[in-house]
Amino acid sequence: MRPIHAVLAGAGALLLAGLSTAQAATEIEFWHAMSGALGERVDEVVKKFNDSQKEYVVKAIAKGTYDEVLNGTIAAYRAKRQPEIVQSNERSFLTMVNSGAIVPTAELMAEQGYKVDWSNFIKPVVSYYAINGKLQAMPFNSSTPILFYNRDHFKAAGFDKPGATWQELEPQLDAIKAKGVSKCAMVLPGDYEWSFLENYSAVNDIPYATRRNGLDGLDATFVFNKGKLVGQVERMKRLVSSGVMQIAGQGVIPVQLFTSGECSTIIASTAAHAAVVAAAKFDWSATELPYEQGVTPKNSVIGGAALWTLKGHTPEKYKAVAAFYNFLAQTDTQVWWHQATGYVPVTVAAYEAAKAQGYYDKSPTRAIAVVQLMRGTPSDNSLGFRIGNSNQINVAIMEEVSAAFLGRKPVQQALDDAVNRGNEALRRYEQLNAGKK
Amino acid sequence: MLARNSEGLALTANADARRLRWPLRRRADAPIRGGQAESGLKRAHFTGSWLPFWLLAPQLFILLLFFFIPSVRALLQAFQLTDPFGATTQWVGFQNFERLFRSGVYWSSVQVTLLFTLAQNILTLSVALVLAFATNHIARGRGAYRTILLLPYAIAPAIAGIMLAFLFNPRVGPVAQMLQGLGFDWDPNRNSGHALALIVMAASWKHICYNYIFLVAALLSVPRSILESAYLDGAGPIQRFLRICLPMISPTLFFLVVINFVYGLFETFAIVDATTRGGPAGSTSILVYKVYQDGFVTLDLGSSAAQSVVLMALALALTFAQFRFIERRVNYSV
Numbered sequence: 001m002r003p004i005h006a007v008l009a010g011a012g013a014l015l016l017a018g019l020s021t022a023q024a025a026t027e028i029e030f031w032h033a034m035s036g037a038l039g040e041r042v043d044e045v046v047k048k049f050n051d052s053q054k055e056y057v058v059k060a061i062a063k064g065t066y067d068e069v070l071n072g073t074i075a076a077y078r079a080k081r082q083p084e085i086v087q088s089n090e091r092s093f094l095t096m097v098n099s100g101a102i103v104p105t106a107e108l109m110a111e112q113g114y115k116v117d118w119s120n121f122i123k124p125v126v127s128y129y130a131i132n133g134k135l136q137a138m139p140f141n142s143s144t145p146i147l148f149y150n151r152d153h154f155k156a157a158g159f160d161k162p163g164a165t166w167q168e169l170e171p172q173l174d175a176i177k178a179k180g181v182s183k184c185a186m187v188l189p190g191d192y193e194w195s196f197l198e199n200y201s202a203v204n205d206i207p208y209a210t211r212r213n214g215l216d217g218l219d220a221t222f223v224f225n226k227g228k229l230v231g232q233v234e235r236m237k238r239l240v241s242s243g244v245m246q247i248a249g250q251g252v253i254p255v256q257l258f259t260s261g262e263c264s265t266i267i268a269s270t271a272a273h274a275a276v277v278a279a280a281k282f283d284w285s286a287t288e289l290p291y292e293q294g295v296t297p298k299n300s301v302i303g304g305a306a307l308w309t310l311k312g313h314t315p316e317k318y319k320a321v322a323a324f325y326n327f328l329a330q331t332d333t334q335v336w337w338h339q340a341t342g343y344v345p346v347t348v349a350a351y352e353a354a355k356a357q358g359y360y361d362k363s364p365t366r367a368i369a370v371v372q373l374m375r376g377t378p379s380d381n382s383l384g385f386r387i388g389n390s391n392q393i394n395v396a397i398m399e400e401v402s403a404a405f406l407g408r409k410p411v412q413q414a415l416d417d418a419v420n421r422g423n424e425a426l427r428r429y430e431q432l433n434a435g436k437k
Numbered sequence: 438m439l440a441r442n443s444e445g446l447a448l449t450a451n452a453d454a455r456r457l458r459w460p461l462r463r464r465a466d467a468p469i470r471g472g473q474a475e476s477g478l479k480r481a482h483f484t485g486s487w488l489p490f491w492l493l494a495p496q497l498f499i500l501l502l503f504f505f506i507p508s509v510r511a512l513l514q515a516f517q518l519t520d521p522f523g524a525t526t527q528w529v530g531f532q533n534f535e536r537l538f539r540s541g542v543y544w545s546s547v548q549v550t551l552l553f554t555l556a557q558n559i560l561t562l563s564v565a566l567v568l569a570f571a572t573n574h575i576a577r578g579r580g581a582y583r584t585i586l587l588l589p590y591a592i593a594p595a596i597a598g599i600m601l602a603f604l605f606n607p608r609v610g611p612v613a614q615m616l617q618g619l620g621f622d623w624d625p626n627r628n629s630g631h632a633l634a635l636i637v638m639a640a641s642w643k644h645i646c647y648n649y650i651f652l653v654a655a656l657l658s659v660p661r662s663i664l665e666s667a668y669l670d671g672a673g674p675i676q677r678f679l680r681i682c683l684p685m686i687s688p689t690l691f692f693l694v695v696i697n698f699v700y701g702l703f704e705t706f707a708i709v710d711a712t713t714r715g716g717p718a719g720s721t722s723i724l725v726y727k728v729y730q731d732g733f734v735t736l737d738l739g740s741s742a743a744q745s746v747v748l749m750a751l752a753l754a755l756t757f758a759q760f761r762f763i764e765r766r767v768n769y770s771v
Contacts, residue, residue: 251609
């Protein structure tokens, strides 16, 4: 009997040892939508976290575009095989919050005993992702649109730099085309609904939807078919139909037309820095978004994405998630992430640290987005957007606005139709989520 | 006169049969004892009641998994309003259908689909016909031509779409620049007609080979004797094609028209997604692409389900029409 006991004990010990090594490193999955250079940066930041401690291992998995990641997450959640962390873009905020599938970040961090100073976060970032001051998701890659320009083209056309207002910028763009400096003075970005409409309304302090753009409740309605926003779409239409502003079309990414030197300007996310630095073989620079003459510009609004924690996992896993978030919020991590990717740091401390390092003296265009986000006191029109069924509305608005570009309908009618289609989707969202935030 | 003729034919047939070796001769003899052969067939049924079920099971299982379950779910979802994650679901009756049929966007998608399938059908069939006609008249290297013409069928639709989108991109595409050089203001990003032409081209290019292979086979089976007698009567190649080949391959043409409609309606999603993404301003958003876009991009599951139910009904109607009218009137043995 004895030898058998010994064997059993040995086996038990081995088993225990096996279990304890398995427990030593809790593995969690992180699904994201970053590809190319940005995907490599995500792998790097995850590796930094994994190397910084021994208890947790984060596995970063690229799952395609934002839409594809969200679809994959929905399918996985319905099949009860969801990852712990998923990256989802800013406009999916309400979809995620009301999904019943997430653990709010503020709650998670408090439960796990992390004291996070949320007041240190950049205001438009917090106001976007928080409800009653409580962050629902962990801000990860936040951006905002800025204007990139080809300085060689501007010099050749006799200008120093782009004008600060649309009234100054427009004649410059026309001149670049007319003087034959470039056949394409500006390229229309793929996400113009965000950069040319939503951000335009924030910067120029115009309501886009009622109820503070939806922050105050699901009963908001769109009002972007009035006043200056109509003028903005008229302007875009004029630029497109005169050929000053070109549409990149399928098979080509708009920013490629800027970095190849073909188009003189692009209004793009500050995250385009990565592509511009890598590919632009000319003297380029960037500046803040143009605004309307006579307006004191407000802060712009964020884009990008945040990390959501999904329900249905063990406490062990959530410990790992919280540790990862805590690591991401560290000033060092933020400074590195900001410099490596072009996204804005999410805390004021990180911005100050980068400044103290003299980073913005070396790369002045990297500060533009942060300054633009922090400028002035956010108004009701520039705090952010909280729109239900946002994917449907996005597609509807783009469809209607581009119908105006094609000349299929007048701008006013296109915007009226966009507002109607948008409001219909908002009401449907309200119907389904009655009684929620 | 007629009777004697047929007797003569029968005699030669018998003479032929006598020359065959015995296993074949038995087969040749079989029709004579037709009644017996038929009863033999009838006798060859399964005795156990479970065997046929097990033989069918794998196929039924696949159908259940990939057709019946999704169809039932789509049917249910078409009457629901649901959160993408499935947290909240409400029964809303016909609200999704009402919304669909009220929406101008949907009807314009119907219009685009009609235009697209028709144009695609005509282009595919006529180009395939010309190519089949031409290869039939080539004496040397016929095999090589056929292989080259069949190659596009092996290319994934997404790749075909991206390639065409790139070639015809008004900013960087070589073909687009050639067109612009010729003074044609080509721009599928700003012109719905150009965008539609682009997806018609992409879809046809992929499907010409399929049509071609059927047409080549059909043309080969046109009896030479008839063509030769027409030749002796002084008919030129084009006249022979139009007057003799075309009527004789009409069953194949009918079949291809149906197949092309089905292809255009249901299988061109990948090409549209890669070439235009339904744009500009929804001008190439055909019905099947809209189902995808509303379901998987904009997460409007109710509407997407309602649309797929409509498409399902359309598919059933097409199948019914094919069996009821076309199959009955067309004789497949050329």
